Amino acid sequence: MERWLILKIQSLLLRHPLVETGAVRMARWGFWVYILYGLVQWFRPGKLPQQFQRRQSMTEALLSVGISSFFSFLISLLWRRQRPFAAHRAVKQSVLHKNNASFPSNHTMNAVAAALTIFRYQKWSGIVLLIWSILIGLSRIACGVHYVTDILGGMVLGCVSSRIVGQSRLIHLVSFLVPVILKTGRKR
Template sequence: MGKRIDMISFDGVVARNFSAIARTHEWIKHVSLFGARYLIFIFALGAMLWVWNRSQEQERFLRLFELGLSGCISWGTTLLISYSIGRLRPYQTFHFEPLFRPLIETPSFPSGHATIAFAIAGTIFFHDRLAGIICMGVALLVGCSRIGIGVHYPTDIFAGAVVGLVVAWGMHVLIG
């Protein structure tokens, strides 16, 4: 039990401190806001364009289907987990104003943004290792940005990454 409490304490300390840094350093604030609000959409569109341009003509729709299904299934899985656990977001727990509030209030664990970003990155990775590694970096930036604006803990991002990558792997095995 003591190790669990230590991890929860560590998670809270990292989330609070990272968010405090983002609120006090203007460039980190702007990067965090961009990463948390817009990067997931740019990333998803870029991934779709990458799949379209890199796939053989007869495989394009199958690869896009794999990418879309990975994102949808991972997001649905995240919603089931998050409502089952019901973890409050850092700004709710520690009573501070986040840089940006989620448009739809859902529980914190796991991060839906991180889940979808890592599902996208995983899907790309299973078809092109180098591009996938670059995409993992983008997915990590999405996740860190969500911590920076004060809406997630590091373990929310980690769990989202696990869910997204596992679903992407499953879709690759079934479809890929």
């Protein structure tokens, strides 16, 4: 079923060269949007309370990505699923990738973790980044480096890590203190 689904997605999305080029670029470089967004939010000037809130949200997003990456590491110790391009000769590999563990999709997982964490602070940006994370996931399927369940598993783990960050008082305190410490450290 998974093989059939990935081949169907590839046949729909990769039939046009422009769409294939877009999928390849998204699969390779789509995560840079989150890094650039975080840097812009961190260094964007403004009133002090807004700066602290933006920096707190960026710190929490980074912590959420760290937690989801830890989950992925634990899963990789227990289970290694072959990538679609390695398991099925019919699957076209459009992006060079080593044949490491396919599940979960770390790109999608971290994108969802960051987007949902940012959503708690900035609704519009969070929605845009969540849509972007879905596009990253689709592009990874279209390029033959992930199965649909890798993407769905990554989304679930991203949601879980974002929820952990949102409910942890310790993480909330750390994310509040980091911008304060960095801001006061510059005045000296």
